[in-house]
Amino acid sequence: MTLRIASLRIAALTFRIQRFEMILVLGATILSVLVSALVISWIRTAGYDRCMTDENLSLTGFCHSAVGDWLFRIARLSGSIVPVFPIVAGLLIGGPVVARELESGTARLAWSLSPSRLRWFVHRAVPALLLAVVAGVAIGLTADAILHVSEPSLDIDQSFAGFRQRGLLIGVQALLIAAIALAIGSILGRAIPTFVLALILFGGIGIAVDKVESQLLTNEALTTDSFQWNDAAMFLESRIRMPDGQVLTWQQMSEIHPDILNNGYDPEVYRDVVLYIPGSRYHEIEGREALALTTIAGLFVLVAGMTVVRRRPR
């Protein structure tokens, strides 16, 4: 009980130390969630969601009314902040935790009072990181709901539509950038350079994760020569199946059999095939990427903790 009260006190103080950023992030989250919930509920109550599935209805004036148009426009606008939200929220929440304490000299006071800097770090970092995750997940789930109302025929649990721009991954992305900013802030001890460097590093890590993930997915992909374009599956790339059953990329084809490509080929002999991941694997892939990003975030938190323990205050 005492521990719980102490934890709540610490969380409240952390909130007050970072009042500006926390209010900004929380405010933006609550506003976005509320507006989206209101718009979604209005769309459903008025029946505008049927305009997406009922072809006859979609041609009527009802579906082209100004109200319906504006409701979908607001929903799309709310959805459009989703890719940017985790970046901004993560930077704002994670960057100042240690950097500003070092910059303003408050770390001197805190570290002279706390025999264990690690304890101080945990007290400061955990509430901030939790807030980043909670805000990110709230926005991610809102994006799920917006996608669902915009495309009611789509089973969003079995679809890669809006992959990385909705659901759990938004929360994890916010956690990752907050952790990166936390680590860089504890090394640099200055807020503004921390924001810039964390942004660059997040971009780099994003590209690296994407490359690794693409490689993994390519290895796990299903191959078909009768691919039906849809929103559920994740299309990876098209290749050519040779008569002996070997599947080659276009690059390999141009290197190994340039003559076939240059002279044209019989599509019945050399089959165009597509590599794809079925929508049924959405949550599995999402979970795997979330786990990878959380692990990377954990490493950055570890770096931040070790830096705090070792470095000298300004």
Added chain:
Amino acid sequence: MTAVLEAHGFGKRYRRRTWALRGVDLTVPGGSITALVGPNGSGKSTLIRAWIGFERATEGRLSTGGVDPQRNRKGAVERVGYVPQSPSLYRDLTIADHIVLAGTLRAGFDQSMAAGYVERLSIPLRARASELSGGEQAQVGLALALATRAPILLLDEPLASLDPLARREFLHLMVEAVRAAGATALLSSHVITDIEQACDRLVVLGKGHTLLDLSVAEALAHHRIVEGTAEEAVAQGGRDAFVGAFPAPAGEPLTLVRAPVVTPAGTPQLGRAATLEEVVIGHLAAGRRRAIDAATAEAAA
């Protein structure tokens, strides 16, 4: 008396070039209030920060209440209440919040004691740190440091931003609390008149070295001032007695000399009694001259 703060051959070099301190040997006895005086850049803050484990020694070793702050920083921090050079309070937190925060960070932190000190200084507990003057912030810093009930108090130039009345109140509170707890305090400062009233020991640091380490009473008893140039003072008292020459505020030359420990009866004393400020300035002048001589010799070599 047991030494609670020790430095043995302590040296700190920054960026592999500049030595902030070198070869410092110093002991601060338990139960004393010691003033650490020196010009800007003499390494006072570095030494204090090293004792709390905020700086690592490049050479030599330190002891804080019997523990090595480099190997056991946790132990050193537990033994120390620290007031940094510039107030470092959280701008958006109230003073009451700071007290709660300190309570969560430090086992044994006496929240009611901290609140009592703050109220005694007429600082409202509900005020935000950003609403306080620099002097009030320093006083809150002192109240927090005292309420740790640490046996050692390290104060890194806390008087710099205080007006004379606030300075007096600060020192009064510090001396009273340290004496009542039987603690040890080390106060670095430029304001020598205040030190004279509050401290019982004096350490003068100059260009990274210890120039003087005596009790205040000994420092006053062992020095005299000759109102004249260094040559005149040497002619009167001999070269061994000479410490350093410096100008008086009005410009006339003054020379600090060492007073003989025992003066034969009937022998007139050299010059006049020195003030603590003159003792300090004389030793600082001597330190500066030695540094210039050393640099000249090094350049010649």
